[in-house]
Amino acid sequence: MDIEVTESGLDAAPSTPRHPLGRRALLGVGLGGAAMSLLPFLSGRASATTPVEESTTTGVTTPPQRPTDPDVELLAVVQQVELTALALYNEALALSGWTDEHAVVITFIRQAHLAYGQSLSGLLGRRAPGVRSEQLFDELRGDFAGSVESVLAAAYALEASLAVTHGEVLAELQGTDAAALIASIQMNEARFGTVLADMAGMTDEADLLVEADAESLAGKV
Amino acid sequence: MNNELLPFDDSMVLGRRGLFRLGGLTAATALIAAACGTTEAGPVGRIGVGAGVPKLADAVVNDGVLLRTMAGIETSIANAYTHILEKGYLTGSSPTLPALGDLSALVKSFHDHHINSAERFNTLAVDAGETAWECGNSRLDSAYLAVIFDRVENGVAATDATKAIEPSDDPTRDMANLVFTLESMSASSSQALVQQLHVPPARAEAMQLGIRSGRHASVIALRIHPGGYVPGALSAAATAETTTTAGQDGAAPPPTPIPLPDAVPGQFGLLSPTIFIGGAGDENGVRLKLNFETPSLNSLSYPFDVCPEG
Numbered sequence: 033m034d035i036e037v038t039e040s041g042l043d044a045a046p047s048t049p050r051h052p053l054g055r056r057a058l059l060g061v062g063l064g065g066a067a068m069s070l071l072p073f074l075s076g077r078a079s080a081t082t083p084v085e086e087s088t089t090t091g092v093t094t095p096p097q098r099p100t101d102p103d104v105e106l107l108a109v110v111q112q113v114e115l116t117a118l119a120l121y122n123e124a125l126a127l128s129g130w131t132d133e134h135a136v137v138i139t140f141i142r143q144a145h146l147a148y149g150q151s152l153s154g155l156l157g158r159r160a161p162g163v164r165s166e167q168l169f170d171e172l173r174g175d176f177a178g179s180v181e182s183v184l185a186a187a188y189a190l191e192a193s194l195a196v197t198h199g200e201v202l203a204e205l206q207g208t209d210a211a212a213l214i215a216s217i218q219m220n221e222a223r224f225g226t227v228l229a230d231m232a233g234m235t236d237e238a239d240l241l242v243e244a245d246a247e248s249l250a251g252k253v
Numbered sequence: 254m255n256n257e258l259l260p261f262d263d264s265m266v267l268g269r270r271g272l273f274r275l276g277g278l279t280a281a282t283a284l285i286a287a288a289c290g291t292t293e294a295g296p297v298g299r300i301g302v303g304a305g306v307p308k309l310a311d312a313v314v315n316d317g318v319l320l321r322t323m324a325g326i327e328t329s330i331a332n333a334y335t336h337i338l339e340k341g342y343l344t345g346s347s348p349t350l351p352a353l354g355d356l357s358a359l360v361k362s363f364h365d366h367h368i369n370s371a372e373r374f375n376t377l378a379v380d381a382g383e384t385a386w387e388c389g390n391s392r393l394d395s396a397y398l399a400v401i402f403d404r405v406e407n408g409v410a411a412t413d414a415t416k417a418i419e420p421s422d423d424p425t426r427d428m429a430n431l432v433f434t435l436e437s438m439s440a441s442s443s444q445a446l447v448q449q450l451h452v453p454p455a456r457a458e459a460m461q462l463g464i465r466s467g468r469h470a471s472v473i474a475l476r477i478h479p480g481g482y483v484p485g486a487l488s489a490a491a492t493a494e495t496t497t498t499a500g501q502d503g504a505a506p507p508p509t510p511i512p513l514p515d516a517v518p519g520q521f522g523l524l525s526p527t528i529f530i531g532g533a534g535d536e537n538g539v540r541l542k543l544n545f546e547t548p549s550l551n552s553l554s555y556p557f558d559v560c561p562e563g
Contacts, residue, residue, distance in 0.1 A: 095451055133486060140483040144520045151521075195464060203457035208448050215447040215460050219440060219522025222464035226471035227482045227516050237362065241468045 099155060099207040106201050107210055108161050111152040112253045113197060114217075115164040116172070117190060118145040123176040124183045134180070134231055141187070141224055148217045155210055165253040184232040191224040192246035200248050310557040314550070316450050317383025322390065322554045323459070324374035326442060327367045329389035330435045333398050334364040337428050340406075347425035349511075350477060359476075360432055363469050367439070370462045377455050388560035392552040397543055401431060404532040404541045416536045426511070427531035433473045433514050437527040438545040440467035444522050445547040471516035478513035486515070508534030509542065 099107060121142035130138065153160040175186035198218035205211045225242040234240060267275075337343060343356040375385035404418070405427050411417035421427050443463025447456045474481060511530045526544035534540050 093451070133480060133482075136486045137482045140486070140517075140520075147520050199457050199461060199464075202447070202460055203454050205453055205456075211453070211456055212448040215444045215456070215463075216522040216524075218460055219444050219464055219467050220517060220520065223467050223471045223517045226468045226475075230475050230516070231482065237359065237472075240472050241465070 096207050097209050099210045103205050103207045103210050104156060104159050106204055107152055107156055108159065109250055109253050110201055110214065111149055112161055112165040113194065113249050114145050114149040114152065116168045117194065118142060118149060119164050119169055120172055120176045120190065121145060123173060124187065127180065127183060129180045137227060137231065144220060151213055155213060168249060168252050171252065181232065184228055188225055188228040188232060191221050191228060192242050193249050195222040196246045197248045197250050200250055312555050314553060316452060316455065317378045317381035318553055318555055319446055319449055320374050320378035320381055321383050321386035322548050323442060323446060324371045324378060325386045325388065325390035325554050326393060326548065327371035327374060327439065329393045329398060330439055331364050331367040331371065332389050333435060334360050336402065342424050342428040345425045347423055349423045349426040352479060353425065353429060353476060356429060356476060366465055373462060377458060383556065386554045390552060391561065397545065401529065401531065401541065408533060418535045419533045421531065422533045429473065429477050430511065430531055431529060433470055433477060434527045434529040434545050436466050436470035436473060440470055441524050442547045445524050474514040474516045481513055481515045483517050484515050506538035508538040509540040
């Protein structure tokens, strides 16, 4: 069997004092390299970096990305409202009388409120309250414990109020992360109202589009 | 191969002094080149007289631009509904969606909402220091709506390479799906605006208009797909998820299936594109498919943009 040698004799030979790269040689090579790198700068004809342009000043302050301290207080209220909604849908699902189709939808909405509460926890960190509002829960609990029809009506009113609540909060929030999250929650809760109206058998366009005034829940927590 | 090493040539070695000389020579050359490098080439000459290179206006994206873009989108949607209503597409019956019913009154109220939304977005744009945008969004009109109407109403003429495509097999179905698509896009565009606007009250106002469009989308979705409340919900229409059946041997290929919409498509409000599929299939059964996205840099109404005449 042949033995293949891939290194040249020069590279493979042990280093000897006869051909090392010495300090002076290194100094010389370094000086040469430094001179070459300075060439464009000295000649003023080229640049190695993209020039930084001045940004246009619009006179508008860029909003913060993370929630500010006042934002945190608002978001804490929103989380309590969402966790209250979660608890109310738990009450609703404990009822008998749901059709399979309606049970799937109510479970979906329940899971959505859970996801909203968890998302707010992610945004608030240790400052998240993480609990429902007992005051609000006690106020609405009775509406979610009657017949399926009355629960659908109560859920319809709750989702309308939640959409209004988020609209109020959105008008105050400074941080863009929180605003984006609240907007995505508000959008779906608005559409839940239409779904619940259809499930309840409402056919009037104003009912389906939830045009009736609803009350904010922010002051009830 | 063998294991003999190559012969070593002493004359090839660059010694310490040699390296030092090389370094010095390099530095000297660089300095000379730098000292002589001050010549300016000047502008490139030209023959004859021609217009100079125009300086393009800055494409500034601010609250005013974003808000007047939304005004244009709302106007485009209203104009599309005007066209749909004038043609009477929504009063006819749909062979694909027999339970659809007459959507004219509903879409007329949607139209009025979008007119109102355009006015409110323009008011916000003026408050933000921009001028109002009084016409439709140019890109939405030309690259999406005109294309859809042309495909549905006229089909596509034959070319040397392709066969003709017939007008839509079900214009009522296509227009109902277009209404759902436009309402979904309006809702997601308003939602996308929240993250970009600087002023919180303007964000809330945009969402107030956006959630109305979202509810429109849900209502029309339930007319197209009764019982399709959420993804995975049980419904009588679930079995009719596609509008086509597999083709037999020798038969024309089946056209692209058109998925039925859901009233609430996800747990959070979506910013993803809404897909429109419609028109008759081509020789391979492929229908027109377009993604309706939230406004981006190529669809904004910049300060230097003006409404097209006419």
